[in-house]
Amino acid sequence: MRRIIASTYTTLDGYIDNPHEWSMPYTDPGAQQYALDLTLGAGALLLGRITYEGMAQAWPHMGGNPYADHVNGIEKYVVASGPVDVEAWGPATVIPGDDVLGTVEGLKQTGGGDILIWGNGRLTDTLATAGLLDEYRIWVYPIIRGGGERLFRAESRAGLEHIDTKTFESGVVVLSYRVSAA
Template sequence: MNDTSGRKVVASTYVSLDGVIANPHLWMLSYMTEEGQRYALEQLFDSDALLLGRETYEGFAQAWPNMPRDEAGFADRMNSLPKYVVSTTLQRADWHNSAILAGDVVKEVAELKRQPGKDILMYGFGRLARTLLKNDLIDELRFWVHPVLVGQGRVDNGDLLFRDGGRGNLRLAGQTVLDSGVVILRYQPAGR
């Protein structure tokens, strides 16, 4: 997945066919097969840092430190990677190896991208992802499209993928069809 053109921000998120991204644990778990786990593991190990919005960070910080160690090393990797959480309200970031980015997110993420290293992986697609996309700081979007219609989701509270008229031209950089029916669509900004 990783090439030699420099450090990239990769945004990876689960989405239903009807565009819902909220509470994926309620609708995506039955689609997570061994093949999907391998892809997720490869994606994680192609990265050497996590970039997270506050809500995603808080959920992960509560869950991941308590995850049992697994043979593949996914939990150990999640817990050991440097984590950058973008927030103007979070007072502390206690999850191991976490730092709060509370300043100008565009400048701070641009600086992270200039540093040597592997990909910077971002889970979820909220305000942070939309800000980075608008400022040309996301190099690849990975949408894990699940063959399920959740049937509910509100635009006003962040349940849907593009809830505020997100705009931008993207080009399909690749796709992977998993045996579960999940399709991972990889998009890059069209200008690249």
Template sequence: MRKLVVSTWMSLDGIFDAETMGQWFNPYDSVSRQTYIRDGILGSDAILFGRKTFEMLAPYWSAQKNNEMGVAAKLNSVDKYVVSATLQKAEWENSTIIKDNLAAAITQLKQQPGNEIQVEGSAILVRSLAEAGLVDEYRFLVHPVIVGKGKRFFQDGLFQGLELIDTKTLDHGVLVLYYRPVKSK
């Protein structure tokens, strides 16, 4: 059975807004961070996206043909699933649209052989997955800056206990925090 792993990059105050990455993400670039990101992508058997994240990444990565950054070939060849009630076509190679019955579809994907289904960003989708009890692990790449405004990864209303299972310190004070949801008793 495969694990469903949520992988996201954020500021210390939970901002993951792509429009402000120049403030909180770009200044903390390092070889150790690049390696962490690359290893995570290369270690996935499938990638799950919400519609907005898919539409943001698909045009760029589908056009990459020389294995840019060491991950383009993987991103273009791996099975990709996009959850959307409105998307009509997913033209990125090996992409499938999941339109309804999210819990059943994801449960079926998790039951297939392999190691890991990775969710990239996709905060709205993650909330639905968390509420359905489908997330097995969270991996937060936390940058040491407080942005103060922007899109937060977790919106009001979601409550989920987490157990810290590992940490990793990267260059420039960037942390990787690994959490597992605490199952209700």
């Protein structure tokens, strides 16, 4: 059975928006290798519409390295209640918002590597509550922003079991938690 892993960058004070503006100075070879290994273990991305549309503006123009080539080549599943331009960054399939639980449960039963979610929002909350999200990988960056979009929302609920901690030279720490109960 495939695992669903939510991999999210956050500041030390718990904000996740616009990581391209604050995460890059903390890139180091160990963190890059960890990200590559996590990504190469994934056979698909599962994204909300907003995340997909943001990524679709940049990723199709990247390539020439194992990370970007793999990300661009794997299937993307986009959860959306309305139309999405899946031609912008394919291969991509839209999962209707009202069918997300049944479809994701079916995807977990297929082969092909882990399913990776980038970001943390309503999609991860929905999957965690339904018992379909297997793991959080929370990349904590040594920076304080003081405001923005929170890592978790007031309605977020999940029981967690700590399974691993990785610390990199840059000060980035990846905290891994298995979702045990909603």
